[in-house]
Each structure stands twice: as structure tokens, then as C-alpha cells.
Amino acid sequence: MSDVERYDPLAIEGPIAQRWYDERTYSLRSDPDREPFYALTMFPYPSGDLHMGHAEIFSIHDALVRHKRMQGFDVLNPIGWDAFGLPAENAAKSRGADPRAWTYANIEEQLSTIVRLGYSFDWSTRLHTCDPEYYRWTQWIFLELLDAGLAYRREALVNWCPGCETVLANEQVIDGRCERSDDVVVRKPLTQWFARITDYADELLADLDTIDWPERVKLMQRNWIGRSEGAEITFKVAAGSSSTLPDTADEQADEVVVYTTRPDTIFGATYFVFAPEHPLVRERMAGDADYDAFLDAVSKRSEIERQSSSEDGGKRGVRLNFDLTNPFTGEAIPAYAADYVLMDYGTGAIMAVPVGDQRDFDFARQEGLEIRVIIRPTDEDGNLLDELDADTMTEAYTGPGVMVNSGEYDGLPYQDAKAAIIRDVEGKGWGSAKVNTRLRDWLVSRQRSWGPPVPVIHCPSCGEVGVPAEDLPVALPDDLDFSVSGSPLAMHPTWKHVPCPACGSEDAVRDTDTLDTFVDSSWYFLRFLSPNDDERPWPKDAADRWLPVDQYTGGVEHAILHLLYARFVTKALRDRGHLSADEPFQALLNQGQVILNGAGMSKSRGNLVAPVEVYGTYGADTLRATMLFASPPEDDIDWADVSPAGMHKWLSRVWRLTTEHLADPGEDGPDAEVAALRRETALAIAGASDDYEARKYNTAIAKMMTLTNAVMDAERKGVGGAPRREALETVLLLLAPIAPFITEELWRRLGNDGSVHAQRWPEADASLLVQDEVEMVVQVNGKVRGRIALPVGSTQDAIEAAATTDPNVAEHLEGVTVVKTIVVPDKLVNFVVRPA
RNA sequence: GCGGGCGUGGCGGAGUCGGCAGACGCGCGGCACUCAAAAUGCCGUGGGGGUAACCCCGGGUGGGUUCGAAUCCCACCGCCCGCACCA
Numbered sequence: 001m002s003d004v005e006r007y008d009p010l011a012i013e014g015p016i017a018q019r020w021y022d023e024r025t026y027s028l029r030s031d032p033d034r035e036p037f038y039a040l041t042m043f044p045y046p047s048g049d050l051h052m053g054h055a056e057i058f059s060i061h062d063a064l065v066r067h068k069r070m071q072g073f074d075v076l077n078p079i080g081w082d083a084f085g086l087p088a089e090n091a092a093k094s095r096g097a098d099p100r101a102w103t104y105a106n107i108e109e110q111l112s113t114i115v116r117l118g119y120s121f122d123w124s125t126r127l128h129t130c131d132p133e134y135y136r137w138t139q140w141i142f143l144e145l146l147d148a149g150l151a152y153r154r155e156a157l158v159n160w161c162p163g164c165e166t167v168l169a170n171e172q173v174i175d176g177r178c179e180r181s182d183d184v185v186v187r188k189p190l191t192q193w194f195a196r197i198t199d200y201a202d203e204l205l206a207d208l209d210t211i212d213w214p215e216r217v218k219l220m221q222r223n224w225i226g227r228s229e230g231a232e233i234t235f236k237v238a239a240g241s242s243s244t245l246p247d248t249a250d251e252q253a254d255e256v257v258v259y260t261t262r263p264d265t266i267f268g269a270t271y272f273v274f275a276p277e278h279p280l281v282r283e284r285m286a287g288d289a290d291y292d293a294f295l296d297a298v299s300k301r302s303e304i305e306r307q308s309s310s311e312d313g314g315k316r317g318v319r320l321n322f323d324l325t326n327p328f329t330g331e332a333i334p335a336y337a338a339d340y341v342l343m344d345y346g347t348g349a350i351m352a353v354p355v356g357d358q359r360d361f362d363f364a365r366q367e368g369l370e371i372r373v374i375i376r377p378t379d380e381d382g383n384l385l386d387e388l389d390a391d392t393m394t395e396a397y398t399g400p401g402v403m404v405n406s407g408e409y410d411g412l413p414y415q416d417a418k419a420a421i422i423r424d425v426e427g428k429g430w431g432s433a434k435v436n437t438r439l440r441d442w443l444v445s446r447q448r449s450w451g452p453p454v455p456v457i458h459c460p461s462c463g464e465v466g467v468p469a470e471d472l473p474v475a476l477p478d479d480l481d482f483s484v485s486g487s488p489l490a491m492h493p494t495w496k497h498v499p500c501p502a503c504g505s506e507d508a509v510r511d512t513d514t515l516d517t518f519v520d521s522s523w524y525f526l527r528f529l530s531p532n533d534d535e536r537p538w539p540k541d542a543a544d545r546w547l548p549v550d551q552y553t554g555g556v557e558h559a560i561l562h563l564l565y566a567r568f569v570t571k572a573l574r575d576r577g578h579l580s581a582d583e584p585f586q587a588l589l590n591q592g593q594v595i596l597n598g599a600g601m602s603k604s605r606g607n608l609v610a611p612v613e614v615y616g617t618y619g620a621d622t623l624r625a626t627m628l629f630a631s632p633p634e635d636d637i638d639w640a641d642v643s644p645a646g647m648h649k650w651l652s653r654v655w656r657l658t659t660e661h662l663a664d665p666g667e668d669g670p671d672a673e674v675a676a677l678r679r680e681t682a683l684a685i686a687g688a689s690d691d692y693e694a695r696k697y698n699t700a701i702a703k704m705m706t707l708t709n710a711v712m713d714a715e716r717k718g719v720g721g722a723p724r725r726e727a728l729e730t731v732l733l734l735l736a737p738i739a740p741f742i743t744e745e746l747w748r749r750l751g752n753d754g755s756v757h758a759q760r761w762p763e764a765d766a767s768l769l770v771q772d773e774v775e776m777v778v779q780v781n782g783k784v785r786g787r788i789a790l791p792v793g794s795t796q797d798a799i800e801a802a803a804t805t806d807p808n809v810a811e812h813l814e815g816v817t818v819v820k821t822i823v824v825p826d827k828l829v830n831f832v833v834r835p836a
Numbered sequence: 837g838c839g840g841g842c843g844u845g846g847c848g849g850a851g852u853c854g855g856c857a858g859a860c861g862c863g864c865g866g867c868a869c870u871c872a873a874a875a876u877g878c879c880g881u882g883g884g885g886g887u888a889a890c891c892c893c894g895g896g897u898g899g900g901u902u903c904g905a906a907u908c909c910c911a912c913c914g915c916c917c918g919c920a921c922c923a
Contacts, residue, residue, distance in 0.1 A: 006875095116886040175920090216840060216918075223919060230923085260923060273923090281841075315921075338921095345922045352923085358837085359921055438922050559918085629861070630848060641848050643862050649876095650861080656876085697851065702860035709860090712877085777856050784856060808890075822903050828855055832903045 009619025009648075013741040017116050017620070021346055021737060023440060025755075026077065026120040027692060033438040034074035038546045039065045040525055042554030042562070042584070043080045046106035047087055050113040052601060052639070053555070054593040057736075058699070060591050060633045061553045062119045066737035067692050069120075070761040078125035078528035079114070081107050084135070085517045086164055086180060089450040091735060092482035099450045099482070103130055113611065117620040118740045120757075127531045129520035135452035136473035137537040138520055141271045142444075143455055143466045147780065150196045151444070154466060157277075157344060158443060164314045165486060166447040167192055169516065170440050171224075171561045183668055187299075193351045193445035193454060197568045201225055201437045203582075204567055213588040217559045224560050226438025231422045233431035235272065235351065238323040238332040256280060256324060259346030259436055262356060263425065264417035265707070268374035269351035271364070272324045272335045275319065277341035284322060291337065294318045298339050313780040315340045315363045327430050328407065328421075333692040346436055354396065355388065360491050361396040375401035375414060382413060387448065439596040442565065444516050449480055449489035451514030459500035459508040468501050474510065521562055522569040540579060547581035556590040563588075573725035583637075589695065594627075598831035601639075609639050618648040621739035625651065628738055629696035650705060651742055651831035654735070657711055658728050658746045666720025673717040680710035681727045682768035688734045689761070697738060704734050725750070779830040796823045803829045 020026065041061040044054055065077045081103075107128065114121065127134055145151035159168040167190060172179045197204075203514035205225050208218045209739060237254040256274075260266075274281045276298045285291040294316070317338030324335055340359050341350055354364035354371040364371050371393070377385040378401050388397055403409045409417045425431045445454055452475045455467040467474055477495045480488040489495065490512035500508035509597035527544040547570075563585070570584040596607045614623040626647040630637045668674055684707040691700035711727050729750065736743040736756045747756035771792060776799065778786040788808035790799060800821060803809055813831060820832040 219840065220918060226919095226922065228922080258923080262923080340921045340923090342922065350923045357923065359923075362921090436922080556917090632849090635849090638848080641862085643848090646862055653876095696850090699860075702850075705860055716878095775856090779855085779904075782855090782902095787856080820903060822855090823853060828904095828905055830855080 007652040007658060007742070009621055009651075009741065010616075011708065012745045013101070013118070013619050013621070014116070016741050016744055017118055018120070020120070021115045021123065024123055027122045027124045028076055029074060031074050033579075034072060036067050036076065036545055037073035037551075038076045038525075038549045039068065039695055040078070040528075040549045040552050041551075042558065043082050043521070043524060044110060045085065046110055046483040047101055048106055049109045049612055050117075051611055052611055054110075055117065055623060056594050056627050056637065057553055057555070057591045058114065058117065058119045059627045060589070060695075061537050061630060062740075063622070063692075063697055063719060063737040064551060064553070064695065066120060066740065066757055067761065069757065070733075070736070070759060076528070077120060077122050077127075077529075078127075078527065079119075079121035079123070080125070080127035080524060080531070082517065082521050082524070083107065083128040083130040084451045084514075084520050085259075086448060086450070087265070089448055089482060089488075092450075096483075100130065101127075109327060115617060117623065120740070125531050126529055127281060127524070127526050129524065130450070130515070132473045133532075133534065135520070137527065138452045138515060139455040139467070139472050139474055140537060141573070142452075142515060142519065143469070144578075145572060146456070146466050148572065148576060150199065150572055152196065153191060153193050155189055155191045156443075157187050158190050158192055159185045160173075160190070161185055164448070167443055167445065168199060168449055169443045169561075171517070171564070184525075192440040193511075195444050195568070197442045197564070198437060198439055200568050200571050201227065201439050202435075203571060204439075205562065207567075207583055211583050211586055211588070213585075214556075214590055214690050217563070217588065217590065218554065220559045221564060224439060224564065228261050228436050228438075230259060230434055230436065231263045231425055231431055232257050232259050232434040233263065233327065233351070233425055233640055235268070235324040235327065238325045252580075256349050257347045257350050257431065260351060261436075262353065262418070263421040264403065264406075264409070264414045265330050265356045265374060266326065266351065266421060267403075267409070267776065268355045268372045269326050269333060270352040270354060270370040271352045271360075271370050273331050273341045273350050273352050273360075273363070274320070274335065274337045275341045275348040276337050276339055277343045278337065278348045278443070280349075281320060281337050285320060285337075288321065291320075292316055294337065315366060317360070317363065317367070327425075327428075334369070335365070336363075344440065345438070350778070354668055355390065355393075356396055358396040358819075372405065374403060374405045376404050377401045378413075385739055396635070402430065409440065417610060442568070444519055445511075445513035446485040446516050447490070448480070448514055449476065451517065452520065453489065454511040454513045454515060456511040457498060457500055457508050458511060459503060459505050461505055462500055462502040462508075465500060465502045465508075471501070504610060518562055518565050522565040525566070525694065526579070540577075543579035547579060548583050548586040551587050551589065552585040553589045553591060555593075555694045559590075589633060591633050592631070594637050594639060596638065597640045616646050618644050619741070621651055621742050622648045625701065625735075625739050631698055631699045632696055650708070651739060653708055655727075655742060655746065657708060658732070658750065661720070661724055661728055661747060665719075665725065667718075668721040669714070669719035669724055673714055674723045675720045677710055677714040677719050677723050677727055678765075678769045680707055680714075681723075681730050682764040683707075683767075684734065685762050685764035686769060689764070692737075699740065700734070704731050707731055730762055732756055733759055774826045775802075776826065777828040778806055778809045778829060780809065781833055782830060785809045785812050790826075794826075794832050796825075799823055799825075799829050803831075 004586045009607045039061065059206060065075055069075050083103050088103045091097040091102045092099045129135060142337050147310055149366055159173050161168050161178040161181060161183050163181035164178060168178060168185065173185050176185055176187055177183060205222060205227055208221060234734050235256050235258060238554050259389055276295050290374060315338055317336045320335040322335055324331040326333055352360040354360040354369065355373050356375065371390040373388045373390050375397060376387055377397060377399055379385060380400060403412050403414065403417045403813060409420060412420060422433050453476065455472060455474045457465045457467060459465055477492055482488050484491045496510040496512050498508060498510055499506055525542060526538045529538040529546055570581060574582065575578055595601060596609060599605060599607065622644050626642055627637060628648060630642045684703045687703040688700040707727060708731060711724060714724065732743045732747050733756065740757060743756045773789055774792050776790055777784055778788060786809040788802045790802055804813065815836055816833040817836045818831050818833050822830040
């Protein structure tokens, strides 16, 4: 044993990695005869060196990619960096670093680790979103949206993060806090750029059914879109309302539209609620001290406080100085303003039905308002249940029922009443059916400066003018002062002053906001199709060949943000004629996290395990294989539970078995043992192939381990020569996508031509998989009492006969009566007995 | 509160069209090699009983369906994730 070379991964891996990089070994062949396969992993943000999370996702992704290549696919496997964003700017602010230099230094560091770990990206596709050659086209996409009417600027109550000094999209606010900095977000009225993602809400919802994504991600998107069907109904301000205003308000102001998903409950609307900031309320309550105090209190409260007030059930509101008329009952009902109605959903006003809505119920109880029963509960089948009692009920009733106290609708099941009332509302001109979504338009502008400038010029006479395509990119100046508070770009002394492209006015200024990083990443998978093309963002025929991405891998943290935006941008670009795909990513895999002792690894916790600690000791193959063997890709990996040392031991065994075989191939050995090993080889191929298809790399590795165990077992029984070589080569082929270095090195040492990674994926010899004899289990009353060996396809009679000859089975059949015999061919036989 | 998912050895996990529970590995114990250790290899390893053949128990808990349940159904317990006043 001492005469063969030991497995020394640190010696063999580096040179191979460097060669793959230098020779661009994995650059796309783009062979039209091969079936295309677009494999994409979420491109990294260059925050520093690669961490364990990157290593895991890349290890999963690379196993998939290398397997697909061996299967003969023309694999597009690009890599780039999501290189714009706030950390670079923060580094500039806190330590005076140049954001560009900081970013590129981090990219180089990550790149060298990626190369070292043997991930087979196509380096010719490399891009960075902060390069002018890239963001030129990000700006072009914004102008496409602008031209299509899908980008617009308006004032809105938006989320402002004081820490980041910028606005945020709704999707970036988690529990009232900034998803980046964790600062409490405040609501401010500001004029901002939005993308009209709500135009695509229905399609974004419907097309979820066409893509192969984890159900929970699809569910999260469905919930986020939040589609609901209901009606908009107009309520009039009641005549004789105690308005303190002179009766000069125009007619429009005397009507209020509400959105409701339960028009059927309108006879139970006993009061009315406006959002505190509702314009009609502002107008009619102007000068009212109580209202002003209320509005002031509400606007000062953060989202967090609003939520905590909902937890204790408290809702704050004030009675307004007018009533509204319920169009169906003709009754005047009191109007309130309350913080539980939101200005930016529906119409900012609701009809309150306390009997059927928990929030309305809570508020009614709190304010002593009438709760009117207009529904008689039923079960799912329409059978009547006990009547509700407004005085004693403790919560709203939201289940099925039939209408009562609802005029001509009495007796109708609630769904029928909903349809009938919507019909009548439309007939009488009081409103119409309406679909609403929770999804709001995507706020894309940011008051930061390490991002693509919004390519718009504001002209005093022409208004908002898109920068002409030939003037792109609108480049960032090199001399931004990041030490200022606020936006460095806006503070720059000269940059924003340009003549208007339309009229030439010298008073025009550039928009000084930048586009959010999620705009950069909403289309990068398209730029990968022709990253160096300076004529166009991508060729349409390439998009049609490669899209949608066949397999996308990445973290579930992007379940809504990035994935929703990319879907929207894809659909918008499709409608502009730039591509044909309806969806960007056909299949999605969310890998689990790498954690330590049950807690996420993070710098702040101080529990980071750096990849280099593993590959610096055991090599990249061990790091990669350890991650894949630990669990299925979707599951979290607790680094405290895994054993790189154990994986290294097995890889060393593969090395030793192969090098020992080379040193002394030996003879084939006894026929029966040769047959057994060849069968194990075929089983490993069949099993591992299925596992690769199911992306269960942990069990695929287990099958390779079983085969190496079989090789050692066979060796003890005198098997060497060709059968052993075949088994060992099989291990190398099956392992190549997971541990690319050791397999490459051993494949070469075995004297084979070419790279192991250029081989065809092995196919199992089907004739070796079929057996002519099977072991069957014999049960008595469902308990295993024996095993018998029988030819495959034995008849029931033969099986029963053989089963009863087993001594232990016979013993259990003694003194009892067999009442039934269950035979599952080639699997088991079960005698059902009872005492005689 | 609403929605979704998951509970299998000391550990990671296999097995889930109902049909041999615990593949594979880690850890642990024993043995071989060695002066010794490391490395490597071999044997064992869910719990209990038995010299053994074997027997009993065992899949979060409790029920149910079935010849047969980790797998299907119901209830409960625990954990994880998402959403959270969206009318």
C-alpha cells in the first residue's frame, strides 16, 4: 500500500482549476445539433469573498450542469455579478473607498474562489451590472417601459428608509422594517417612478400554473398578488348631514365609492369608514380639531405601531360630521375615519358590515355601533344552523349562509345574493363588478448613487423627456462625493445640468434618482445571451432559442422580489416584441441554507465557517461532495452535523482503489463474483441516474459508496481485472459532476482519452438488472415470519407451497386456520389466520 | 389570526403508487496491522428478552380504514416558514 501515491487534493486540484479557467474549457459550444439547456444560478452580490451559502448553491448548480453536459445537452451556464447597490456606497461613505474599486476587488476575490472550487461557468459570458455596457441596456429597458406607458412618475405615500436614505418598494418592507438595514420604515408622500406591474397582475397570477416552481413560492406570489373579486358601489352623502361647510361642494364630492368583496352583506352595512387621509374627509373635516389631532397621531405612527395596535384589537377612529346613504336600504349611516382602513387599497373607504367582518365587528363593539344580522348560518351543504344573535355574538360570522333582513334577497344563498346584488348595482347605475389586487405598482427609483441613473431629463417646457437611445448610457460621474448626506448624485455640482433633448432648453435637468438593483437583476438572464453585443441588448433569435431558463437555482429569499419583477419585465418585453417567452424561468430550485448549530451563519453572530477552511484542508471536491451528501438540496445543512473528514475518507478510498488497481489490475476472478460486481455496477448506474434526474445528490452519492463497497467486497473474493476497472470507471463517471477534480485526475491516470467531463453519461446494462430469482417475504397476520427464494414470476400455488415449507412459518401456521392468503407476486405472501 | 410545510436510531438522512423500517454516511464499541499512535481494513451498532433458533416493542401522541400503515383518513401536541387591519 505504501507504494501507491496518496490522495492529495491540494496538489491536484489547483492546476486543473487553473487550466479550466485559462482554456475557457466550459465556454458554450452553441452547437445547433444539441438540445439547448439554459442553467442559471442567481448571480452573486460582490459583498466580499464567497461564503458557504454560495458554495452550496454553486455545488448543486454545477452538479446539475455537468450532468446535463454529459447527457449531451448544449448547456448555457453563465456567470456575472449583481454589482450595483448600497453596500458599495456605504463602504464609500464610511471609509472613503471608491465604490467601483471596492466592487471590483470583491468580484476578483469571489472569482478566484469560484475558479478554485471548479464551478464550470462559461467565463466568456461574464458581466457586471455596474458596467456602463450593461446598465446602458438597463436604462434602455426603462425607456421601453416608459414608452409603453408602463413606467410613470407620481406622488404617493411611499416607504422611506431613514438608514438607507431612500425610498423602498413594498416588497422590500418586511414587518414594517427595511429588508436591508432593518430600520423602521416611515411613510412619506413623495413623487417617484413606478413600473406598472399591476397591469400584469392577472397574467402573473395565471401563469404560475404553467411553471415548475416549488409550491410554496407560487403560493407566496399568489398571496402577494392577492387577487379578489367584488364590486365597487357608490354611496351618497346623506342630505341634511350636519356638515359645517357651506353647501358649495361640487357634486362629485357628495359621492363616495367603496370596494367590497361581500356585496351580499350590504344590508348589514350599519356604518361607513374612511381612511384617515381620504381627500373627501380632509375637505369636509377641515378645521376640525378632533380630526386634525387624529390625523396627526395616525401619520406619526409607524407601520410597526399600527400593527401592534391591531394585536391588542384596538382601532382608532373619529366620528365625521356627515352621514352616507346606504343605496339599498335608503338609511343614513354614520361615517367615521379610522386607521384600520388603508388609503392605498381599494378606494380608501369601506362600507362596514360588523356582522360579517371581524375588523368592522371589533370597531362596532368598541364604538357601540349597531350590529345587524343579515345572514343565517348554514353548513357547507346549505342546511340551516342556529341564528345569529347580535347581542351575544363574540365574533363576526364569515361562513356560508342564506340572506335575512335583506329585502328581496332574503332566502338566497350568499353566493347567489352576491351575484344578484352586483347585477342590480350595475342595473341601477350604482356601481359595477370589480377585481382588485393587493399588488401595488413597483417603485423603481432610489435616492442612491451606485446604480443606473434614471434616463430621463426634466424640461420646464417639455416635461419628462426620455434620454434618446443614442445618448445611452447616462453614465455616473467619476467624482461623486459620497461623504454628503443625501444623494451624492443629486448633490453633484454639474452633472445634472444638460440641455433638453427635445427643445434644447438650457434649463433642463437630469433625473438624479437611480434605478433599484432589482431592475438590474430583472433582465440579466437576457443579457447573458450576448453580453458583449454593443448594438442591442440581445438578439431575439437567441432569446427564442434559450428562453425560458430550463433550470434556475437560488435562495427562497427572492421568492417575491426578484422573481416577480423578472416575470413582469419578461412579459412587458414580450409585449414590446423583444422576445417570445411568457415566463423567464421554467423550473426553480430553492436550496436550503447552511447554518451552524441551528442558527444562520452571519458576521454579526460571529459563527461563520469560511469555505476556505474546508477546501484549504480537504480540497474542493470534499467541500462540494460534503454539501451534496448532507441532505436533499432544498434542506438546510447544519455544518455541525456534517463530516468533511468522512467525505474525504471516502474520496481517498476511491483514489486508493483506483491507483491500486492501476498498480496491479489482477485477474477477473470467479464467474459468480464477477457477475455480482457487474450487477452492482449496473444498479449503481440505474440508481444514481434516477437520483440525478430527481436532483437527489445525497442518495446518488450513497449509491456510488455502495458500489465502492462492492468493489472491496469483490476484491476479497478475488475479483480484479476488467470487471473491477469497469466498476471503478463507473464510480468516476457518476461522481464527475460532484467531485470534478479527483475524477478528472483518476480518469486521466487510467489512461483514458479526453476529460471525464466530456464523456457520455453511462447507461446501465438492462440485462444485468433483471434477476431470475427473488427473495420473497412470508408473513403470518402481517408479521414477517420467514423469507423464501423463488424464481421470478412464480405462480401463486408455487409461492404458497414454498412459503409453508419454511420452518418458522410452518410453526406459526400450526394449530390455526388460514382464512385468506394474500400474494403480491415477487414480493410477499401473507397468511391471514385465526385460532382453529 | 390566516395560509403552507414538517415530526423516522445518538446525529445527517433513506424508504412514502400501503407490502422486509432505518439504505448510505457520521458518531460510538470491539478487533487486526503497529513498539505505540495515526492512517487503513474487518466486525458490531433502534430498545428489550433469550445460550441460540427466535420472540416482544418501536416511526410526535391518540384513534380509524386495511390481510397489512412511517406511508391513507380524523383529532391533538410540537417545530419551521410565509402573510398579516387588503374591506
